[in-house]
Amino acid sequence: MPTKPRLGIILASIREGRRGEAFARWIHSLFVERAEFEAELLDLKEWPLPGYSSADPPASPKAVAPEGTLLRKWADKIDSLDAVVVVTPEYNHGYPGALKCAIDQIYKQWNHKPIAFVSYGGFAAGARASEQLRQVAVELRMVPVRDEVNLALMGLAVDDKGWPTEPIHTKRAHSMMTDLLWWTHVTREGRANHPR
Ligand SMILES: Cc1cc2nc3c(=O)[nH]c(=O)nc-3n(C[C@H](O)[C@H](O)[C@H](O)COP(=O)(O)O)c2cc1C
Numbered sequence: 105m106p107t108k109p110r111l112g113i114i115l116a117s118i119r120e121g122r123r124g125e126a127f128a129r130w131i132h133s134l135f136v137e138r139a140e141f142e143a144e145l146l147d148l149k150e151w152p153l154p155g156y157s158s159a160d161p162p163a164s165p166k167a168v169a170p171e172g173t174l175l176r177k178w179a180d181k182i183d184s185l186d187a188v189v190v191v192t193p194e195y196n197h198g199y200p201g202a203l204k205c206a207i208d209q210i211y212k213q214w215n216h217k218p219i220a221f222v223s224y225g226g227f228a229a230g231a232r233a234s235e236q237l238r239q240v241a242v243e244l245r246m247v248p249v250r251d252e253v254n255l256a257l258m259g260l261a262v263d264d265k266g267w268p269t270e271p272i273h274t275k276r277a278h279s280m281m282t283d284l285l286w287w288t289h290v291t292r293e294g295r296a297n298h299p300r
Contacts, residue, residue: 109186109288111141116192116203118149123224126266127255128191131222133267134277140285141187151178153206162211175209182213187220187288188246192233194225199233207240214244216295218287220280221252229254247287251280 113132117124128145135143153174160167169175182188192199207214219241223230231254238248253276261269268274 106292108140108142109285109292110184111135111143111187111189111284111288112146112182112185113143113189113191114203114206115145115147115149116190116200118152118200118202122193123257123266124191124193126262127222127224127268129265130267131189131191131253131277134274135189135281138278138281140281141288146181148202148206151206153178153202153209155205156208162209167211178206179210179213182210185217186292187218187284188214189220189222189284190234190237191222192224192230192237194223194228194230194233197232198236203237204240207244211244214241214246216245216247216291218247218249218284218291220249220284222255222277222280223252224255224257224260226258227256229256247291249280249283249287251276251283253277253280 113128113135115124115128125147128147132143132145135141151174156162158167169179190203192203221234221237223234225233234252234254241248253273255268255273263269
């Protein structure tokens with residue numbers, strides 16, 4: 105019996121008073137309910153990775169961070185995952201800089217894994233941020249899954265934990281999770297049996 109796939113839910117906002125933490129906890133709770141993944145929250149506040157500054161590009165075999173550094177721990181953490189969900193706000197029609205810093209530091213650890221999105225923001229519900237991330241994901245040799253959750257903050261119905269309460273959001277979350285699980289099985293098999 106294969107082990108449950110491992111999922112990292114990356115919380116991209118590091119802002120004081122961020123809305124994103126509640127959304128990340130909400131989506132995490134839905135994954136825990138379905139029990140298909142070992143799901144953990146990766147809060148970028150706890151992973152303060154700086155902008156990329158090394159002479160060696162992350163794809164280079166020389167670019168291995170020394171043992172014990174935050175970067176090495178981040179690389180090992182992402183390496184251990186089978187799938188990723190990013191919970192991202194929209195900042196100036198893009199995604200937060202903290203997320204880009206965390207992405208660019210490593211390369212092969214992202215490769216051939218699926219990635220899904222929960223975005224939020226104003227009228228566009230963060231979709232411009234998730235669309236940009238789809239382009240980045242392809243460059244990382246990841247598989248961005250079709251279905252995603254987009255939360256428009258104005259008038260968004262939430263409970264006392266800040267979790268969305270409208271059934272449409274939960275429905276879309278489940279479509280996303282089903283799609284992500286399928287791609288997780290396919291890519292896990294691919295990485296194990298067709299290495300490249
Ligand atoms: C620097 C900054 C830029 C923003 N730009 C946009 C934007 O372009 N589009 C949008 O829909 N919302 C924008 N917003 C509103 C955010 O989506 C909203 O404040 C959201 O709560 C931010 O997520 P967070 O609270 O988890 O940090 C911006 C907010 C900030 C702080």
